[in-house]
Amino acid sequence: MIRASKTLRLFVALLCVGLLKSPNAVNAADSKNDSPKRPNILFIIVDDQSPEDFKFYNPKSTLNSPNIDKLAAEGMVFDAAYHMGSFSGAVCTPSRHMVMSGRTVWHLPIAPNAKELCPPNLEQNTLAAVFNRAGYDTMRTCKRGNSYEGANQQFTVRHDASKRGGTDETGSPWHGDQVMNYLNQREADNDSDPFLVYFGFSHPHDTRDGRPELLEKYGATNHTDRNSLPAENPKQPPLPENYLPEHPFPHGHPGLRDEVSVSGVWTNRDERTIRNERGREFACDEAIDIQIGRVLTKLEAMGELDNTYIVYTSDHGIAIGRHGLQGKQNLYEHTWRVPLIVKGPGIKPGSRVTGNTYLLDTLATLCDIAGIEAPETNEGISFKPVLDGQKSTVRDVLYGTYSGGTKPGMRSVKKGDWKLIKYDVLDGTVRQTQLFNLAENPHEFLAEHGKDDPSLTNLADNPKYADKLAEMEALLLSEMRRLDDPYRLWDQPDDGLTPPETRKNNKNKRNKAK
Numbered sequence: 001m002i003r004a005s006k007t008l009r010l011f012v013a014l015l016c017v018g019l020l021k022s023p024n025a026v027n028a029a030d031s032k033n034d035s036p037k038r039p040n041i042l043f044i045i046v047d048d049q050s051p052e053d054f055k056f057y058n059p060k061s062t063l064n065s066p067n068i069d070k071l072a073a074e075g076m077v078f079d080a081a082y083h084m085g086s087f088s089g090a091v092c093t094p095s096r097h098m099v100m101s102g103r104t105v106w107h108l109p110i111a112p113n114a115k116e117l118c119p120p121n122l123e124q125n126t127l128a129a130v131f132n133r134a135g136y137d138t139m140r141t142c143k144r145g146n147s148y149e150g151a152n153q154q155f156t157v158r159h160d161a162s163k164r165g166g167t168d169e170t171g172s173p174w175h176g177d178q179v180m181n182y183l184n185q186r187e188a189d190n191d192s193d194p195f196l197v198y199f200g201f202s203h204p205h206d207t208r209d210g211r212p213e214l215l216e217k218y219g220a221t222n223h224t225d226r227n228s229l230p231a232e233n234p235k236q237p238p239l240p241e242n243y244l245p246e247h248p249f250p251h252g253h254p255g256l257r258d259e260v261s262v263s264g265v266w267t268n269r270d271e272r273t274i275r276n277e278r279g280r281e282f283a284c285d286e287a288i289d290i291q292i293g294r295v296l297t298k299l300e301a302m303g304e305l306d307n308t309y310i311v312y313t314s315d316h317g318i319a320i321g322r323h324g325l326q327g328k329q330n331l332y333e334h335t336w337r338v339p340l341i342v343k344g345p346g347i348k349p350g351s352r353v354t355g356n357t358y359l360l361d362t363l364a365t366l367c368d369i370a371g372i373e374a375p376e377t378n379e380g381i382s383f384k385p386v387l388d389g390q391k392s393t394v395r396d397v398l399y400g401t402y403s404g405g406t407k408p409g410m411r412s413v414k415k416g417d418w419k420l421i422k423y424d425v426l427d428g429t430v431r432q433t434q435l436f437n438l439a440e441n442p443h444e445f446l447a448e449h450g451k452d453d454p455s456l457t458n459l460a461d462n463p464k465y466a467d468k469l470a471e472m473e474a475l476l477l478s479e480m481r482r483l484d485d486p487y488r489l490w491d492q493p494d495d496g497l498t499p500p501e502t503r504k505n506n507k508n509k510r511n512k513a514k
């Protein structure tokens with residue numbers, strides 16, 4: 001008996017020595033070495049996808065996305081997740097800076113007043129840099145360009161390329177391959193460090209060259225002839241509910257690539273073009289879904305799935321025929337919102353929340369999940385309390401901007417069910433105000449949609465809502481001041497601001513939008 005317990009004590013002592021010698025235990029930067037295995041993070045971000053593509057946001061959608069639907073069923077779906085907007089036609093670029101840095105739109109290193117409003121060397125406090133310092137392995141695959149190169153360089157393993165074709169090598173499977181190769185290598189190396197994998201896709205951004213079998217499924221063709229319309233096909237997705245053949249007024253960015261030059265659409269907004277383009281988008285969406293399924297199956301086989309937080313989102317939404325628009329340079333819900341699902345340990349399966357999150361909350365939230373302190377430069381709010389079921393929103397008011405065309409551009413503000421959008425573009429020739437009650441009019445129908453119900457339209461000119469309009473106008477101004485928006489609209493005080501200089505000699509560059 002005595003002998004046995006001595007042996008046991010010796011064994012326990014040896015175990016302790018062994019533990020002290022393990023690399024985790026001596027890593028001074030690792031503050032979490034007493035806790036059980038730290039969670040892995042798989043952050044999935046696609047390019048240009050409206051939440052309305054998915055059945056769990058839009059029951060009328062005909063998209064088949066079993067793996068993403070399963071993530072939604074097993075995780076938490078956010079109904080109000082937004083990106084904060086853009087001061088450039090390339091909406092992707094500020095959006096991806098916000099994801100990486102956790103900073104608000106006017107405080108980004110590429111913002112017009114960055115010299116005063118953004119600290120230098122910000123890339124050292126971006127997602128991968130922060131996770132590297134905390135002892136995580138970091139890997140990314142994504143498209144190239146219109147991104148935050150300084151932040152992308154921080155990933156230890158990086159395989160970026162723009163893959164918008166319809167084959168294994170030229171399309172979404174290539175991004176899937178990069179993650180599969182990485183996971184296979186980890187397995188071969190017996191690597192047990194926690195990982196942050198940034199799993200980005202180049203699709204469904206145009207050119208939406210889908211795989212032949214998926215195009216066929218959605219009745220679409222990779223249409224390339226400007227002088228003809230794509231073939232009609234009953235298998236194509238229907239027109240979106242808030243489709244219009246043209247936007248009721250000029251949206252303020254003449255010659256914008258996304259509105260006039262997207263291959264297969266150009267300036268066409270007829271039913272055949274829009275239904276075909278939606279079919280192409282769905283074909284690209286499903287190709288992404290297949291790759292996600294592949295990676296999740298691999299994580300399960302490795303025994304890592306239950307210890308991995310999986311985030312699914314897009315850098316912003318897209319119109320494709322809604323409100324007569326085609327691109328991502330507007331502030332309607334289909335484009336301002338992003339899909340957002342989070343699945344992981346402790347998150348109630350099948351839960352649904354409002355959230356009121358921005359993409360710029362990503363850094364704070366992932367840090368919180370991993371037990372890492374967010375850097376001082378972060379301005380996002382962790383929505384872990386929402387994931388934990390302690391609350392359903394992290395803020396009350398949401399602000400959006402698009403000022404990549406003529407200035408000052410568009411602004412939106414949302415609080416509760418109410419949303420205001422204002423347009424001050426084309427040298428003051430277009431000054432419009434829209435007020436929506438999203439609970440009653442979630443598709444933001446306008447008079448041009450011709451709905452009989454008086455609540456299904458823009459309510460800004462309805463005297464019944466004058467007080468609500470005034471309240472939302474005041475809220476917008478206060479958000480613009482709070483967030484250092486350098487512009488003011490025609491009916492706002494100028495606050496003594498000098499608007500940033502626009503580079504008139506650089507017009508072509510500004511009109512580019514990828």
Ligand SMILES: [Ca+2]
Nearest residue numbers: 047048092315
């Ligand atoms: Ca994008």
Ligand SMILES: [Ca+2]
Nearest residue numbers: 137191192193
């Ligand atoms: Ca490692």
